[in-house]
Amino acid sequence: MANLLDHIQPTLLMGPGPSCVYQEVYAAMAKPTLGHLDPYFIRIMDAIKVQLRTVMNTKNELTLPMSGTGSAGMETAFVNLVEKGDRVLVLINGVFGKRMQDVASRLGAEVDVLEFEWGTPVLPEVVAEHLKKSSYDIVGIIHAETSTGVRNPVQEIGDLVAKTGALYVVDCVTSLGGIPVTMDSWHCDVLYSGTQKCLSCPPGLSPVSFSDKALEKLKKRKTKVPNWYLDLSLIMNYWEGHTRAYHHTAPINMLYGLYQALDMVLAEGLPAVFKRHEEMHQLLAKGLENLGISFYVAPEYRLPQLNAVTIPAGVDEAAVRSRLLDEFHIEIGSGLGPLAGKIWRIGLMGHTARPENVERLLAALKKCL
Numbered sequence: 001m002a003n004l005l006d007h008i009q010p011t012l013l014m015g016p017g018p019s020c021v022y023q024e025v026y027a028a029m030a031k032p033t034l035g036h037l038d039p040y041f042i043r044i045m046d047a048i049k050v051q052l053r054t055v056m057n058t059k060n061e062l063t064l065p066m067s068g069t070g071s072a073g074m075e076t077a078f079v080n081l082v083e084k085g086d087r088v089l090v091l092i093n094g095v096f097g098k099r100m101q102d103v104a105s106r107l108g109a110e111v112d113v114l115e116f117e118w119g120t121p122v123l124p125e126v127v128a129e130h131l132k133k134s135s136y137d138i139v140g141i142i143h144a145e146t147s148t149g150v151r152n153p154v155q156e157i158g159d160l161v162a163k164t165g166a167l168y169v170v171d172c173v174t175s176l177g178g179i180p181v182t183m184d185s186w187h188c189d190v191l192y193s194g195t196q197k198c199l200s201c202p203p204g205l206s207p208v209s210f211s212d213k214a215l216e217k218l219k220k221r222k223t224k225v226p227n228w229y230l231d232l233s234l235i236m237n238y239w240e241g242h243t244r245a246y247h248h249t250a251p252i253n254m255l256y257g258l259y260q261a262l263d264m265v266l267a268e269g270l271p272a273v274f275k276r277h278e279e280m281h282q283l284l285a286k287g288l289e290n291l292g293i294s295f296y297v298a299p300e301y302r303l304p305q306l307n308a309v310t311i312p313a314g315v316d317e318a319a320v321r322s323r324l325l326d327e328f329h330i331e332i333g334s335g336l337g338p339l340a341g342k343i344w345r346i347g348l349m350g351h352t353a354r355p356e357n358v359e360r361l362l363a364a365l366k367k368c369l
């Protein structure tokens with residue numbers, strides 16, 4: 001019988017994630033699987049924690065990759081922090097803010113939201129006014145809103161939240177490795193990300209970091225963390241200290257991949273990586289302008305790694321995406337929720353953000369339009 005894997009067509013991944021994976025990461029993932037308590041593997045785990053602290057710009061001891069995709073990171077943040085009746089404020093301007101609201105609500109938190117128009121950023125002045133009137137245990141925000149291509153002002157919001165004593169949760173799924181992430185300077189207490197966006201590793205792990213203040217809340221819980229798999233108080237015993245107690249079998253080869261991806265990012269250097277994303281974004285913007293395609297988001301709030309563009313009038317957007325995939329082997333993303341049919345989402349994440357890829361997409365788009 002034919003093996004389906006023999007017929008996978010290499011695709012240029014220029015959607016909202018996953019992004020193109022470094023060959024070195026594929027090679028790393030094909031290395032021999034070690035036991036999850038093998039001392040050599042534990043050395044790799046320890047190295048990953050150091051790499052993650054560097055890319056996140058944090059000194060937090062509790063920094064590790066959770067097994068699962070970015071949504072597992074989101075669940076980890078809230079399931080470990082929230083106890084029934086805790087007051088949570090979620091700042092929403094897209095699909096992933098909505099998901100955060102849903103996750104916190106399912107845990108019995110009293111969730112308030114401030115919602116901003118999709119395609120525009122969260123406004124610090126509105127948040128400041130609101131925080132004068134209401135107090136919260138946790139405030140959550142998405143740094144890079146993948147559904148709209150908007151960069152939220154997480155530093156300004158963090159400065160406001162810090163004055164209230166609430167814990168500050170920031171989703172960096174699409175930002176880590178693409179634009180600067182400075183967890184400690186943001187006064188961020190919980191940060192989570194994903195491997196398949198600007199880190200250019202396949203999907204499957206979610207790096208998270210908890211501040212001492214967040215850890216304190218976890219330690220003082222009156223009730224057990226309601227999810228066994230994501231309970232950091234148990235997982236910590238595997239990732240830290242001398243005992244290294246079994247919790248669940250770590251996804252060994254995924255962790256090799258993450259180690260290699262972080263090694264690639266750090267070898268290139270974070271400033272150079274961010275510069276490359278910005279330059280590729282400018283190159284794409286210029287090319288799209290020549291094709292008469294405009295951006296959905298105002299220039300000052302655009303994410304270089306996720307370009308939301310308005311579908312030109314009269315264009316069958318699904319047909320263009322299908323042709324790009326079938327004929328040119330390029331994937332771009334459609335709009336989500338209320339933006340379905342209105343925008344395309346063009347990703348320039350991690351290893352995808354290269355001039356040859358931008359040129360290839362522009363040439364293909366020109367033919368499709």
Ligand SMILES: Cc1ncc(COP(=O)(O)O)c(C=O)c1O
Pocket residue numbers: 016017069070071072074096142144145146147171173174194203
């Ligand atoms: C901002 C943001 N948060 C969370 C997620 C969820 O991540 P995953 O799909 O890896 O579970 C995504 C995925 O696209 C995202 O873009």
